[in-house]
Each structure stands twice: as structure tokens, then as C-alpha cells.
Amino acid sequence: MNYDVIIVGAGMAGLSAAIYASRAGKSVLVLESVVQGGQIINTINIENWPGDFRVSGAELMQKVYKQAMELGAKIEFEDVEKIEKLAKGFKVITEDDEYETKVVILAVGAEPRKLSKKQTDDVGKRPISYCATCDGALYKGRPVVVVGSGNTAKHETEYLKNIASKVYHIHHDDPIPKDAEAVFVAIGRVPATKKFAGLVNLDKNGYVVAGEDCITSCSGIFVAGDCRTKNTRQLVTAAADGAIAAEEAIHFLDNVI
Ligand SMILES: Cc1cc2nc3c(=O)[nH]c(=O)nc-3n(C[C@H](O)[C@H](O)[C@H](O)COP(=O)(O)OP(=O)(O)OC[C@H]3O[C@@H](n4cnc5c(N)ncnc54)[C@H](O)[C@@H]3O)c2cc1C
Incomplete structure (x- = not known):
């Protein structure tokens, strides 16, 4: 199946990107290896999400998920193992399937650091x-x-x-x-980017190198959320990245390819 946009990761960044890209009329597939919502879903009390004081992570993310799905995004629960660049677009390979897409938004977040x-x-x-x-x-x-x-x-x-x-x-x-x-x-978190090391530039800590425009070193691949090089890793910045990455992806689809 071919898509305009494949988003890897259904946390705040990925689902926010899905909302923006779907509303722009693009066909969107979100691929998520575990469960929708990302790393915030076990947090009981969020006090700094504007407009929803003391909301639980699970409740907030369920709302964002529902919004993205109602706007037309699709989701499959599959772990993305590899992304290959094609002459036009990309092949996204999961444990069970392969998908083709014109652009990719990496929103893979961070995972717990393992013991020595x-x-x-x-x-x-x-x-x-x-x-x-x-x-x-x-x-x-x-x-x-x-x-x-x-x-x-x-x-x-x-x-x-x-x-x-x-x-x-x-x-x-x-x-x-x-x-x-x-x-x-509880020894910190590391970006879940190892699988994409050959595709986009990573910094020495494994974050995907990109500025506030969320454009990576690989044409057609955008990045959003905690896995991007930046100083503030929070829900609001993940949501902002999702919007920016989607807008850049839409511009790329409409004007570049
Ligand atoms: C304990 C804790 C408390 C926090 N409290 C707050 C708070 O109160 N306020 C606040 O603003 N922020 C808080 N944060 C930070 C906030 O959770 C993150 O900044 C935000 O959730 C990042 O969203 P994201 O979408 O970038 O990444 P994530 O939420 O990490 O989502 C990434 C998703 O990608 C999936 N994924 C990864 N690799 C693959 C793959 N190969 N294939 C398919 N799917 C993949 C993951 O399973 C995950 O669902 C907290 C974080 C933690 C850990």
C-alpha cells in the first residue's frame, strides 16, 4: 500500500503530525511498535499541558489518538525495523509488512536506558x-x-x-x-534511533540532527519530538515539532517531488 506520509511512532509528536498531515488531505499511516500514546502514558498527573490541568498521560494521549484517527489517519501496531530510500520515496519495513511512502516523519521518541x-x-x-x-x-x-x-x-x-x-x-x-x-x-532515556543511523545524521548521543524546521539530512525524511536534537523535551515541544514536521512534509509533497 502506498501512502503520502508514514509516521514512525504514536507518541505526542507522531500523533500531532498525523493530525496536521491528515487535515491537509494527505494519506497518513502511523506505525507504532507498542501502544499509542508514547512515554507519557504512565504519568498520572501532568500539570504543564496548557488547557488541561492535572490530566493523566493516558487520558490526554487517548484524546490525541482519537482526534488523529477521526481526521483520517490510519495506524498499524508494528515495529519499524528498516527504512530504505527508493528512486522516489521510501520503503518502510516492519516485522510483518512493507509499505511505500513519499515521505517519512520519524517520531520515535526515547526509551529507557538499559543496565550495564x-x-x-x-x-x-x-x-x-x-x-x-x-x-x-x-x-x-x-x-x-x-x-x-x-x-x-x-x-x-x-x-x-x-x-x-x-x-x-x-x-x-x-x-x-x-x-x-x-x-x-531509572537511569535516564536514550533516543530510539539506532535503526535509522545509516539513513539520517545522528549526533554523538543518537539524536536525529535537525533544527527547528525538523528537516533531516535525508531529503524526504522529517523528525519530530524527543528523538530530535534540541534542548527542551516536553509534551508541548513534541506537539510543536509534530505540527512543523507535518507542515514541512506537506510543502515537500506539494512543491518538491
Ligand atoms: C516519567 C516521565 C514523566 C514526564 N512528565 C512530563 C510532564 O509532566 N510534562 C511534559 O510536558 N513532559 C513530560 N515528560 C516528557 C514527555 O513525555 C516527552 O517529551 C514526550 O512524551 C515525547 O513525545 P514523543 O512523541 O517525541 O516520543 P514518545 O512519547 O517516546 O513516543 C515515541 C513512540 O514511538 C514508538 N517507537 C519507537 N521506535 C519505534 C519503531 N522502530 N517502530 C514503531 N514505533 C516506534 C514508541 O513505542 C513510542 O510510542 C515526561 C517523561 C517521562 C519519562
Whole structure:
């Protein structure tokens, strides 16, 4: 199936791009590897999204998703494994399928940073979680450990103290306590861009290099949201990027190719 625009990622950036591109009359497919909504969906209380004070991430993103779908965008839940440049447009290859499109918007966001090899070996067969709110209740009355030094790790530790029998709070690369039954990891996030390294320029931290116009080094590929080089990674900037990337993509479709 051929599309005008394929958007990789259904977080705030990808879904905002889908809203703008669909309203401009373009055929839009969003490809999402996990679930619509992106990294914000486990956050209970968002206080800085203008117009919706103290909304939950899940509720906010469900509204944005519904809006994009009602405006005509389609979504498939497939992990994009590879994008190939064709003479005209691109082939987007997922685990199950292949799609052709005239332009691509990368909105793949960021994923949790994984433990070092040494700590992973230490963990052995014990479960690893990246979200205390999602999985904490599974360890009621049992000892757990939180790995990480930043604010998120502190927040996860406080949250788990109300549930677990004991919460160890250790730093990246400290030994994992032997009696902890589950390991909660909060050591930052990394852009989910590895698969696109040969296609667009990435900076040394893996972010897709682009300015405020969201135009990448590859003609016909645009980038939006947390996976782009920028200083402020928030919902409003992801939404803004989505709009800008879509507008640039529309201009490219109407005037360049
Ligand atoms: C705990 C936490 C709390 C936060 N709180 C706030 C807050 O209160 N206010 C605020 O403004 N911001 C907050 N943020 C930041 C905000 O969540 C992000 O800036 C924003 O969600 C980024 O949106 P995005 O669309 O760029 O990326 P993401 O939300 O990361 O979405 C990217 C999507 O792409 C998908 N994807 C990745 N790779 C592929 C692939 N190969 N194929 C298909 N799909 C793929 C992912 O599954 C994901 O759904 C918070 C972040 C975290 C982690």
C-alpha cells in the first residue's frame, strides 16, 4: 500500500503530525511498535499541558489518538525495523509488512536506558521494570531495588516505599542486593534511533540532527519530538515539532517531488 506520509511512532509528536498531515488531505499511516500514546502514558498527573490541568498521560494521549484517527489517519501496531530510500520515496519495513511512502516523519521518541552488562549479569533471572507505577503493586510486601541517581529514581523509590517490604536505592553500577526480588531501573532515556543511523545524521548521543524546521539530512525524511536534537523535551515541544514536521512534509509533497 502506498501512502503520502508514514509516521514512525504514536507518541505526542507522531500523533500531532498525523493530525496536521491528515487535515491537509494527505494519506497518513502511523506505525507504532507498542501502544499509542508514547512515554507519557504512565504519568498520572501532568500539570504543564496548557488547557488541561492535572490530566493523566493516558487520558490526554487517548484524546490525541482519537482526534488523529477521526481526521483520517490510519495506524498499524508494528515495529519499524528498516527504512530504505527508493528512486522516489521510501520503503518502510516492519516485522510483518512493507509499505511505500513519499515521505517519512520519524517520531520515535526515547526509551529507557538499559543496565550495564555487569549489573544485568547481577540481576540474573529476576524481573526488571522501568515503571514503578505500572509494576510496583506486583511486589507488595517484598524487597525491591531502584537503580539510578536522578529525580525519577528518587520518585520511584518514594512510590515503592508504600508497597514493598524494603526498598534499596542504589546508583548505576553498584552491586544489586541479593535479596531484592525485582529491579526498578531509572537511569535516564536514550533516543530510539539506532535503526535509522545509516539513513539520517545522528549526533554523538543518537539524536536525529535537525533544527527547528525538523528537516533531516535525508531529503524526504522529517523528525519530530524527543528523538530530535534540541534542548527542551516536553509534551508541548513534541506537539510543536509534530505540527512543523507535518507542515514541512506537506510543502515537500506539494512543491518538491
Ligand atoms: C516519567 C516521565 C514523566 C514526564 N512528565 C512530563 C510532564 O509532566 N510534562 C511534559 O510536558 N513532559 C513530560 N515528560 C516528557 C514527555 O513525555 C516527552 O517529551 C514526550 O512524551 C515525547 O513525545 P514523543 O512523541 O517525541 O516520543 P514518545 O512519547 O517516546 O513516543 C515515541 C513512540 O514511538 C514508538 N517507537 C519507537 N521506535 C519505534 C519503531 N522502530 N517502530 C514503531 N514505533 C516506534 C514508541 O513505542 C513510542 O510510542 C515526561 C517523561 C517521562 C519519562
